[in-house]
Amino acid sequence: MPREVVRFRHLKSYWPLYLLLVPSLALIAAFMYFPAFSGIYYSFFRWDGDELATFIGLENFHRAFGDPRLGYSFIVVGILFVANLFKMIPSIVTAVVIHRITSDRLRYVYRLLFVVPMVIPWMVVVLIWKFFYDPILGLLNAVLRPLGVLDLLGLGPFPAWLGEARLIIPALIIWGFPWIGIIGVLIYLSGLEKIPSSVYECAELDGVGWLGKFFYIELPLIATQVRINLVLMIIGVLQGFDMILVLLGAEGGPEGAGLVPGLYMYYAAFIERRAGYACAIGILLFFVIVILTYINNKYVRVET
Amino acid sequence: NHMRGRGRVGEREKTVLRIAHWQLEPGIREALDWVIGEYQELHPDVEIRQILIPEEGYFRWVNTQLIGRTAPDMIECGLGGSPELWRMFYARYFLPLDEYVDEPNPYNQGTVLEDVSWRETYFDDMLGGYEETLQTYFRVPLSAFTLRLYYNADMVGEVWDEDERGTPFPRTYEEFVELCELLQEQQGEGFVPISGSSYSFDRIIHVYRTALTAGYHDRLDTDYDGTVSRLESAAPLFSGRLDMREEGAIRATFELLREIAEYSPPGATAMGRDEADFLFLQERAAMMPTGSWDYSSLMERAEGQFTLAVAEMPLPSPDHPRYGPYVTGPPTEAHTQGAFPFAITRTSPNADIALDFLQFASSLKYNEALNEQMFWLPAIGEAQPREELEPFTPRVEGYAQTVEFEAPGTAMSFRHTLPVFLAGTHDYETFVDRYMASFRRELPDQGVPEHIRDMNRTLDQQKRYGSIRRAAISGAAGADAILTGDPAEQHMRIMEAYVGQRASRDHEVHTWVEHARYYHEQR
Amino acid sequence: MAEVTLNNVSKVYPGGVRAVNDVNLEVEDGSLLVLVGPSGCGKSTTLRMVAGLEEITDGDIYIGGRLVNDVLPKDRDIAMVFQNYALYPHMTVYKNMAFGLKLRKYARDEIERRVQDAAELLELTPLLERRPRELSGGQAQRVAVGRAIVRHPQVFLFDEPLSNLDAKLRVQMRVEIARLHEQLGATMIYVTHDQVEAMTLGTRVAVMKDGYLQQVATPMELYDHPVNMFVAGFIGSPPMNFIRGELERSGPDVRFLGPDFSLMLPDRLASAVEERAGRRVAFGIRPEDIHDRAFAPETDPDNTKTIRAEVVEPLGAETLVYLRTPSQDEDVVARFDSRSNPHVGQDIEVVFDMTRAHLFDLESEESLTYETETAPTV
Amino acid sequence: MAEVTLNNVSKVYPGGVRAVNDVNLEVEDGSLLVLVGPSGCGKSTTLRMVAGLEEITDGDIYIGGRLVNDVLPKDRDIAMVFQNYALYPHMTVYKNMAFGLKLRKYARDEIERRVQDAAELLELTPLLERRPRELSGGQAQRVAVGRAIVRHPQVFLFDEPLSNLDAKLRVQMRVEIARLHEQLGATMIYVTHDQVEAMTLGTRVAVMKDGYLQQVATPMELYDHPVNMFVAGFIGSPPMNFIRGELERSGPDVRFLGPDFSLMLPDRLASAVEERAGRRVAFGIRPEDIHDRAFAPETDPDNTKTIRAEVVEPLGAETLVYLRTPSQDEDVVARFDSRSNPHVGQDIEVVFDMTRAHLFDLESEESLTYETETAPTV
Amino acid sequence: MSRPESPIARVLKHSYLWVMLALTFLPFYIMLVISFKTNTQFYRQPWTLTFPLHFENWAIAWETVSVYIANSVFLAVTATLISLVIAILAAYVFGRFKIPFGDFIWAAILLLLLMPGVANLVPLFRVMTELRLLNSLIGLALVGAAGGQIICLYVLRNFIEDMPREFFECARIDGASHLQQIVHVVIPQCGGIISTLAILRFVGEWNSFILPLITLRDPDKLPLAVGLFRLQGAYVKQWGPLMAAYFISAIPLVILFAFTMRFFIRGIGEGAIKG
Numbered sequence A: 001m002p003r004e005v006v007r008f009r010h011l012k013s014y015w016p017l018y019l020l021l022v023p024s025l026a027l028i029a030a031f032m033y034f035p036a037f038s039g040i041y042y043s044f045f046r047w048d049g050d051e052l053a054t055f056i057g058l059e060n061f062h063r064a065f066g067d068p069r070l071g072y073s074f075i076v077v078g079i080l081f082v083a084n085l086f087k088m089i090p091s092i093v094t095a096v097v098i099h100r101i102t103s104d105r106l107r108y109v110y111r112l113l114f115v116v117p118m119v120i121p122w123m124v125v126v127l128i129w130k131f132f133y134d135p136i137l138g139l140l141n142a143v144l145r146p147l148g149v150l151d152l153l154g155l156g157p158f159p160a161w162l163g164e165a166r167l168i169i170p171a172l173i174i175w176g177f178p179w180i181g182i183i184g185v186l187i188y189l190s191g192l193e194k195i196p197s198s199v200y201e202c203a204e205l206d207g208v209g210w211l212g213k214f215f216y217i218e219l220p221l222i223a224t225q226v227r228i229n230l231v232l233m234i235i236g237v238l239q240g241f242d243m244i245l246v247l248l249g250a251e252g253g254p255e256g257a258g259l260v261p262g263l264y265m266y267y268a269a270f271i272e273r274r275a276g277y278a279c280a281i282g283i284l285l286f287f288v289i290v291i292l293t294y295i296n297n298k299y300v301r302v303e304t
Numbered sequence B: 001n002h003m004r005g006r007g008r009v010g011e012r013e014k015t016v017l018r019i020a021h022w023q024l025e026p027g028i029r030e031a032l033d034w035v036i037g038e039y040q041e042l043h044p045d046v047e048i049r050q051i052l053i054p055e056e057g058y059f060r061w062v063n064t065q066l067i068g069r070t071a072p073d074m075i076e077c078g079l080g081g082s083p084e085l086w087r088m089f090y091a092r093y094f095l096p097l098d099e100y101v102d103e104p105n106p107y108n109q110g111t112v113l114e115d116v117s118w119r120e121t122y123f124d125d126m127l128g129g130y131e132e133t134l135q136t137y138f139r140v141p142l143s144a145f146t147l148r149l150y151y152n153a154d155m156v157g158e159v160w161d162e163d164e165r166g167t168p169f170p171r172t173y174e175e176f177v178e179l180c181e182l183l184q185e186q187q188g189e190g191f192v193p194i195s196g197s198s199y200s201f202d203r204i205i206h207v208y209r210t211a212l213t214a215g216y217h218d219r220l221d222t223d224y225d226g227t228v229s230r231l232e233s234a235a236p237l238f239s240g241r242l243d244m245r246e247e248g249a250i251r252a253t254f255e256l257l258r259e260i261a262e263y264s265p266p267g268a269t270a271m272g273r274d275e276a277d278f279l280f281l282q283e284r285a286a287m288m289p290t291g292s293w294d295y296s297s298l299m300e301r302a303e304g305q306f307t308l309a310v311a312e313m314p315l316p317s318p319d320h321p322r323y324g325p326y327v328t329g330p331p332t333e334a335h336t337q338g339a340f341p342f343a344i345t346r347t348s349p350n351a352d353i354a355l356d357f358l359q360f361a362s363s364l365k366y367n368e369a370l371n372e373q374m375f376w377l378p379a380i381g382e383a384q385p386r387e388e389l390e391p392f393t394p395r396v397e398g399y400a401q402t403v404e405f406e407a408p409g410t411a412m413s414f415r416h417t418l419p420v421f422l423a424g425t426h427d428y429e430t431f432v433d434r435y436m437a438s439f440r441r442e443l444p445d446q447g448v449p450e451h452i453r454d455m456n457r458t459l460d461q462q463k464r465y466g467s468i469r470r471a472a473i474s475g476a477a478g479a480d481a482i483l484t485g486d487p488a489e490q491h492m493r494i495m496e497a498y499v500g501q502r503a504s505r506d507h508e509v510h511t512w513v514e515h516a517r518y519y520h521e522q523r
Numbered sequence C, D: 001m002a003e004v005t006l007n008n009v010s011k012v013y014p015g016g017v018r019a020v021n022d023v024n025l026e027v028e029d030g031s032l033l034v035l036v037g038p039s040g041c042g043k044s045t046t047l048r049m050v051a052g053l054e055e056i057t058d059g060d061i062y063i064g065g066r067l068v069n070d071v072l073p074k075d076r077d078i079a080m081v082f083q084n085y086a087l088y089p090h091m092t093v094y095k096n097m098a099f100g101l102k103l104r105k106y107a108r109d110e111i112e113r114r115v116q117d118a119a120e121l122l123e124l125t126p127l128l129e130r131r132p133r134e135l136s137g138g139q140a141q142r143v144a145v146g147r148a149i150v151r152h153p154q155v156f157l158f159d160e161p162l163s164n165l166d167a168k169l170r171v172q173m174r175v176e177i178a179r180l181h182e183q184l185g186a187t188m189i190y191v192t193h194d195q196v197e198a199m200t201l202g203t204r205v206a207v208m209k210d211g212y213l214q215q216v217a218t219p220m221e222l223y224d225h226p227v228n229m230f231v232a233g234f235i236g237s238p239p240m241n242f243i244r245g246e247l248e249r250s251g252p253d254v255r256f257l258g259p260d261f262s263l264m265l266p267d268r269l270a271s272a273v274e275e276r277a278g279r280r281v282a283f284g285i286r287p288e289d290i291h292d293r294a295f296a297p298e299t300d301p302d303n304t305k306t307i308r309a310e311v312v313e314p315l316g317a318e319t320l321v322y323l324r325t326p327s328q329d330e331d332v333v334a335r336f337d338s339r340s341n342p343h344v345g346q347d348i349e350v351v352f353d354m355t356r357a358h359l360f361d362l363e364s365e366e367s368l369t370y371e372t373e374t375a376p377t378v
Numbered sequence E: 001m002s003r004p005e006s007p008i009a010r011v012l013k014h015s016y017l018w019v020m021l022a023l024t025f026l027p028f029y030i031m032l033v034i035s036f037k038t039n040t041q042f043y044r045q046p047w048t049l050t051f052p053l054h055f056e057n058w059a060i061a062w063e064t065v066s067v068y069i070a071n072s073v074f075l076a077v078t079a080t081l082i083s084l085v086i087a088i089l090a091a092y093v094f095g096r097f098k099i100p101f102g103d104f105i106w107a108a109i110l111l112l113l114l115m116p117g118v119a120n121l122v123p124l125f126r127v128m129t130e131l132r133l134l135n136s137l138i139g140l141a142l143v144g145a146a147g148g149q150i151i152c153l154y155v156l157r158n159f160i161e162d163m164p165r166e167f168f169e170c171a172r173i174d175g176a177s178h179l180q181q182i183v184h185v186v187i188p189q190c191g192g193i194i195s196t197l198a199i200l201r202f203v204g205e206w207n208s209f210i211l212p213l214i215t216l217r218d219p220d221k222l223p224l225a226v227g228l229f230r231l232q233g234a235y236v237k238q239w240g241p242l243m244a245a246y247f248i249s250a251i252p253l254v255i256l257f258a259f260t261m262r263f264f265i266r267g268i269g270e271g272a273i274k275g
């Protein structure tokens, strides 16, 4: 829907709109801007995270551009980003399947059931995944070994998914199987709920099959939600590092195979206390995110 | 209870002190509470509260509290962050203890240690509280930790006949390798002789590196402070005076480590402690190196399943064809771990009480009792550890660490390249080439060139004050004669020397000058 | 073969609303049935059940002889125009219309041709690239119609497809739908509330009320022979006038005694109702059967009354006159020739064309004269 | 005081669609203006601009003398029935209707009273607790109307408020709206495509086409004196017949020469067009002005022609006959008295009532006879 | 909506969901099993039930976490409410109107969402010190709301933009102020997404760890996430009580979920708008 245009001369009657923005902006101004701007500010400094800061101009950026490790970290995150595009699919499918349950009560139950795992603490998730990948006791090898997949790939009987440089990215991709992001599912669902049932009915009469309904009706009509989830995913993947930190350690595993920019930033800021450099990485990362978000917002559009 | 007593009618407001640490496991808090309780009996107007901070957030917590000037009075030191960072913290935020360590601990009155200086009551002369580079005491350790190799005696016994071999466990590295082979052979696939994690591997590296490269000490301790700091060992590596490819001892160290890695789980350097415990406790591994802090819990978990035994990490005998020539001896276990060390923050309004409390907790009687409760090793020399912990008693004789491969700023490179080498993916030369490439790329930012450049300029100063200091510390006869008199003046000079050494990093200068000034003003 | 048969079909909505009750209906193959009835009587529900969009609570629906109760909508070969259009909001007008064809894998140029033809017909050609929300109400409705007619299914269901169109366009569309019907020979069910549409379009018209089917017949039959007061009142606009009264028999004559005047029944009616003499009945007469005496085709003095004109509504081609009898609380509406020129408040002499009158039982509301032959309208 | 005035109002939608062009319109305080026009001509857009929902691209709108271009909708004191209902799906029927009153802080029992009254009027009482999606199309539409009428604003805007209702209910509602209008004395603008509604309801009727206002006049004036072919063809159903031809002057007489027959113009028309002799014109005549000779009020032999009946549509009260002249490609529609009984294919003698004929310039489509007095319809 | 559905489709749908549920519920099984174990049992047989069951773990867990639950509930509820309320207000403005400087303000806000914030902790701590919000749950809630609202704002704006404008128009004619439009139109019709965001924010605050850890000094103010670490020592984790505690602390969340899931209403726009 195009938004209503309020012109300058209308402000006489529309000024209360600005009032509605005040609480939001006030909190942001109070708590968000100083930290964010200090991040930008300190990216031009050699800064230890405390009061000692030496202005060094663009040296941090200069260094960042010459830092092969940072370059590699962007490649890693690029691969993860592409993988995550595919990892969005199960959420969409799940949302659609839930949505298509005809009984209101069952749909409620399913939604609830799917939401419940959100309470699973991070620590338990990590525990499970660590043991999933464990070379000797782990489930992954236990499943793959009898299937002959390990031999086929030439990985030996006990590949260390988190301990071998070449296996780290595959492990990070497998991570989270079956890749159902619950918040994503809910966002899709609330988009799906808004599709009038008459559109479905019409599609049914037009002879749209279950697959066609997905591609022709549901997917285009939840484009807004896909866009939202894409943005969340972009932010999550590019800024995120918690999972890699616990799985692989602060260095991102052997050869830094899992070193993503966020983790590198964390490492620089907290392990090495080169907070200025971390801020500079943050700024670069920020530009990449902005560009991706922009592309996403421009090209993923509801066609209404 | 911390809430109690605060508002009690008619009672004087209590002085409240806070002590922060990350030992959240059961027993520690209670033990500490017990000591606190004892102390409060003596000093009814003081209340000490524990702040328990989980390991996960500890460093960030300390960081922000220190920067925000909201830190509690006493903080447990050493977790997270690099040694350089902590050094900076000490210099900037913590109270030097030098003037107290040479006085007796008042709470030792009436014991054998009555007249002994506080420093000397420690089994290691309080080295665990000493910051070599700053040549200052900052921390008060309350415990000691040592590293041992735990093993499943039943499993080892099956292949290692004590009667035949004479010892229940291999004494030399050669025998140890043999044992690993035997175990592997007997247990087959899905078994590894040594369970390990990144956590324990760091400690193994320390043991063997020290054992094989102790000979470098004299060559590398360029500032004569008695230890080889990371900068001191990074400088020659960087300048090429110490070439990892050429130095036989270094090569031997890494090759030995690779051999051990073969008997460890694949990718052990990326594994967590829990996974290592699982392998060991589920008898998929026969041995696991870890510290004394794990003893009680491992004992408890192994009970009824197998016999848990403890040995020292075996070193290669001098006859070992490959490593023998380099082995000097085991590493010293003095100050190997921070060992529950507390430092007093400068922002504390009650630093004197904090110090008093720490002295109380490190007195012979209470330190023994405290560690008894915690199931840890006491830090005071005369204190008796629990019987079960006998095998862990720290061995003070031994060699100090010399070559440190992780220089400031290159730790990441080291951790990237080492596992790949250990996994046997490529040979030693490739490993060195790769590591040195990033080492050279990253080190310049960390002040090493400046260190090298300024070395000579500052060396004289350093030497002079260093020797004075050491003389004073060791109470050498006639030291007083050399002293310039005013200890504050003396301390400032030392700090300035350090500052000069790092002069190129202006913010550091700021720190050290500030520190020195503070110290001066205190007088 | 696609006759549509409803056997005792009922629909109860989850809330307990009985929308359709025990409806039996047969729509012959290739015929067009118009479904009319007051708002909320269950027309849309009936269509939706035929389309398979609504579960059938009770009864059976057959299409082409096949029981379709459990057949999915897409397998019923049906096109439907929804009352609320139900356009795909994310597709252009063109795509909305082409979609059904595309799914059925028609050739690209065949689709193009059909859509262009339909657009032409519906005057949508300049709008093909618009999206539904950029359309006016009538345009959207035409797209909905277009979407149905590009397909050539066995059964068409139209739910008030022309309600938002202006008269002219509506006539045009109606003609096109009739032509389409002829061309394709498809079975059609057409819901409308427009009398003209119902009358001109339907081979047969079904009247519903409160979920019950009232009468199914040809338009003229419905008009001339309503089975009950409801149908009589519903068909025709303005509706049939009802005057409550009694029947009185005097010799061979039967008279209807209204509150203000009495009317003589012609023989045909008289014989049908003579044994009901003395009973209360409703006398029904259509507005066009009340004439201004000046322009009346024939004037029976017995049935000429003088009544005051309360309201006069000139409609161009004719004039509606609301006549108020003293003790009647409802106006009697007459549809006068446009040449007649009554004034408000004027007393007018009107002639009741008794050959076209109806009598209904006041209790059951059933027609008493249903079986008798009225003078034909045509 | 709430007259609504539009001065040179235009609206261009973002996509560049010019929906309304330079419209000047004055709706007097307390009057009811009916807005008609073909689908997509800009009626809804005009209403939406008056309501303040759509930015005015150009021109000014005044309500009660106040320039409201920049006044918020809620400050215009307006109620509107949306063409697409726009009921709040999350509110019951009752709440939907009460919402506007609640916002204006009416007392609880006042709200209750008004809503109950409106529900009674609109026959919605049993549905008050339903939600919109449990309503039939017509019911939903009535709720939309109810939502507007419970409020008593200065200006009512109705956008095709009765399109989904059956004839009977529609008549009823129409009467109610008229009564409301009288009672409240509010200004109303009423969009409809129902001729009867337009004719009966409107004090004045405005006709739009393609965003341009064509004519604003009383219903009868529009019917009798259309300014151009569009209005002539738009008002009236079936629409006026147009026959293209030439004017021929012979002495004092002026004749219209059609392709198949010629007609003699009566003096009144003749004098208006005599200087146009030889020019091509359209001759316009309404279906009801073509009579079956048998029932014609008067028969002028000059203007009696024999034409073949192509289609016969009996409508009950009257019969539509589509007459096909040999060289004409459009049928001429005649509305016969219901007593006349033509058969398809039969040649019929019809009388053209020339006193009620119109002539239009074929190029500009403007009426040539607009200023002349036609015989009054009433 | 009740229309016939093919039985095969039904079976497929349900079995898909059950498989997915089984996979996502696996951690619960593991938590439950572990919660009855001593550490000894856990390290020997982590994944299957071993006897005896140690119910006392639950008692320990309850004792440990019960003191924190109220803090967490207060913190999460306050932060969630604040962030949702202010985000809805702002999202209404951005989603419905193009106001002068609106795009600029929007960009300025949104960019914060995109800005990686690893090094922000210390400046934030400084701000809180300045504003005297240290050691205060309200302060934490405010900070949480300030950060959390941005994502809510972004999501809500997109949803509001997609809403049929007739609803707003109708309300405006009826005389609804902006606030009334928000209350009567936006909130009921965006129930699904608002409840999703509520869950997202609530869970986020519930699990927030570092900031409470750093800013709260009084142990009696700590929220659950920090309190739970009491069971997670540096050298020895108390697996059994820990898992039991996780279970216990999940209960308020599940109640919240069950409640908010009701705001998903199918086909809400149906019958309301024709076209």
Ligand SMILES: Nc1ncnc2c1ncn2[C@@H]1O[C@H](COP(=O)(O)OP(=O)(O)OP(=O)(O)O)[C@@H](O)[C@H]1O
Pocket: C133, C134, C135, C136, C137, C138, C139, C164, D013, D014, D015, D017, D018, D019, D037, D038, D039, D040, D041, D042, D043, D044, D045, D046, D083
């Ligand atoms: N949002 C829009 N964007 C672009 N064009 C529009 C939009 N809304 C309407 N139009 C176009 O503007 C013209 C006038 O539309 P409007 O809705 O005013 O017509 P209308 O007279 O109400 O027609 P109807 O009787 O069919 O409802 C139409 O051609 C329509 O296609």
Ligand SMILES: Nc1ncnc2c1ncn2[C@@H]1O[C@H](COP(=O)(O)OP(=O)(O)OP(=O)(O)O)[C@@H](O)[C@H]1O
Pocket: C013, C014, C015, C017, C018, C019, C037, C038, C039, C040, C041, C042, C043, C044, C045, C046, C083, D133, D134, D135, D136, D137, D138, D139, D164
């Ligand atoms: N989803 C529903 N739930 C409950 N009742 C419903 C539902 N849909 C329709 N109804 C009710 O069922 C009855 C029949 O509705 P239906 O839509 O078939 O009427 P209709 O004949 O099409 O009326 P209209 O001419 O007004 O469209 C109505 O009284 C309506 O209120």
Ligand SMILES: [Mg+2]
Pocket: C043, C044, C045, C083, C159, D136, D137, D138
């Ligand atoms: Mg309907």
Ligand SMILES: [Mg+2]
Pocket: C136, C137, C138, D043, D044, D045, D083, D159
């Ligand atoms: Mg319209």
